[in-house]
Amino acid sequence: MNIAKNSAKRLGVAKPIATEYDRRREELVGAAAMVFKEKGFAATTVDDIGRRAKMDRATVYYYFRGKKELFREMVNEATSENVHMAERAASLDQPAREKLRELIEGLLQSYVKHYPYLYVYVQEDMLRLSKDGSAWGKQMIALNHRFDHAVFKIVQEGLKTGDFSSSDRDPKLIAAGIIGMCNWTHRWFDPKGQVSSTELARVFSDLVLNGLLLR
Amino acid sequence: MNIAKNSAKRLGVAKPIATEYDRRREELVGAAAMVFKEKGFAATTVDDIGRRAKMDRATVYYYFRGKKELFREMVNEATSENVHMAERAASLDQPAREKLRELIEGLLQSYVKHYPYLYVYVQEDMLRLSKDGSAWGKQMIALNHRFDHAVFKIVQEGLKTGDFSSSDRDPKLIAAGIIGMCNWTHRWFDPKGQVSSTELARVFSDLVLNGLLLR
Numbered sequence: 001m002n003i004a005k006n007s008a009k010r011l012g013v014a015k016p017i018a019t020e021y022d023r024r025r026e027e028l029v030g031a032a033a034m035v036f037k038e039k040g041f042a043a044t045t046v047d048d049i050g051r052r053a054k055m056d057r058a059t060v061y062y063y064f065r066g067k068k069e070l071f072r073e074m075v076n077e078a079t080s081e082n083v084h085m086a087e088r089a090a091s092l093d094q095p096a097r098e099k100l101r102e103l104i105e106g107l108l109q110s111y112v113k114h115y116p117y118l119y120v121y122v123q124e125d126m127l128r129l130s131k132d133g134s135a136w137g138k139q140m141i142a143l144n145h146r147f148d149h150a151v152f153k154i155v156q157e158g159l160k161t162g163d164f165s166s167s168d169r170d171p172k173l174i175a176a177g178i179i180g181m182c183n184w185t186h187r188w189f190d191p192k193g194q195v196s197s198t199e200l201a202r203v204f205s206d207l208v209l210n211g212l213l214l215r
Numbered sequence: 216m217n218i219a220k221n222s223a224k225r226l227g228v229a230k231p232i233a234t235e236y237d238r239r240r241e242e243l244v245g246a247a248a249m250v251f252k253e254k255g256f257a258a259t260t261v262d263d264i265g266r267r268a269k270m271d272r273a274t275v276y277y278y279f280r281g282k283k284e285l286f287r288e289m290v291n292e293a294t295s296e297n298v299h300m301a302e303r304a305a306s307l308d309q310p311a312r313e314k315l316r317e318l319i320e321g322l323l324q325s326y327v328k329h330y331p332y333l334y335v336y337v338q339e340d341m342l343r344l345s346k347d348g349s350a351w352g353k354q355m356i357a358l359n360h361r362f363d364h365a366v367f368k369i370v371q372e373g374l375k376t377g378d379f380s381s382s383d384r385d386p387k388l389i390a391a392g393i394i395g396m397c398n399w400t401h402r403w404f405d406p407k408g409q410v411s412s413t414e415l416a417r418v419f420s421d422l423v424l425n426g427l428l429l430r
């Protein structure tokens with residue numbers, strides 16, 4: 001978030017009207033996301049994105065240096081918003097079970113809200129894309145790490161406080177399992193389908209909290 | 216499997232010795248798999264694969280028509296073996312809970328046995344790659360469908376027989392969650408790391424069967 005936006009909010013001032021330039025950039029980001037989702041980042045060309053946005057190649061290059069910049073623009077805000085959600089869930093004043101429910105629901109809702117931006121990011125292997133040594137890459141790796149750590153902290157806390165049954169459970173493996181279950185939805189979950197993200201979050205939370213076996 | 220191999224097995228005849236040609240092809244498949252895993256299929260070039268296998272471009276093209284054929288060669292056997300494992304687990308004469316344990320362990324072991332072939336396949340989005348209308352693509356879609364169906368059948372059976380607590384649970388969503396948990400390991404699980412596939416399978420099975428909450 002930039003400072004101008006923040007102070008506008010604080011002062012109750014209306015958001016500045018988006019310029020034609022901003023609108024065109026937004027349109028291009030939206031078009032790029034759809035093509036990335038269908039073809040994958042590596043196979044997508046600037047021509048593909050132009051065709052989808054009904055702009056020619058030169059126009060695309062007027063707004064963005066290339067598909068990499070489009071991709072980054074697309075994931076920046078969504079990713080950091082998502083990390084804040086996870087850290088908020090982890091620091092709630094509630095038992096671990098509630099924190100976990102909150103986080104799973106928050107994550108699935110985030111995928112829907114930022115559809116298909118965050119899913120494209122998941123699909124493209126965030127860590128591989130971030131390993132280019134750029135400042136952006138480092139920031140993304142740090143955000144990913146913070147997200148994983150928030151999930152880990154909730155599981156670890158539940159095992160420690162006795163909210164979760166412990167024995168010899170490894171919180172890292174459990175956290176990886178839960179994250180995997182949610183992230184894999186990028187392959188099959190359709191936000192416009194019959195199942196809502198709230199309903200799916202309930203199924204996943206019940207599964208990892210209560211298990212399948214009769215109690 | 217081809218008929219010659221089958222009858223050799225039945226007759227107790229030794230496997231035919233691999234020719235230099237077969238060996239070179241295998242080497243190339245192995246090299247391609249490593250590069251696909253690191254860079255992704257779309258970003259990988261035949262030159263990359265040649266460099267990794269220490270062969271020049273022309274030599275690669277002597278053995279394979281291109282990276283697509285290398286990819287297919289890589290996943291064919293592993294994928295169908297994996298489907299047979301899942302269908303075997305689903306038809307065991309045991310309660311659903313045992314079938315599910317068997318399937319989760321079988322799948323994770325399969326990822327290790329065929330490392331990194333199956334992981335590359337998972338990473339590259341099997342369904343997207345198979346949608347090229349080719350006979351190979353259709354066969355892969357059918358295999359994927361059979362795998363998913365085996366998991367679905369186990370969950371559905373458990374809910375029906377009362378081995379799993381049912382209420383209003385949707386077996387499709389539960390199956391998708393379990394498959395996601397396992398498939399996501401392609402992003403983080405290192406078969407040469409400290410955790411074995413057996414240990415990981417135990418953690419995942421305990422998680423989905425017993426849940427995290429104290430009983």
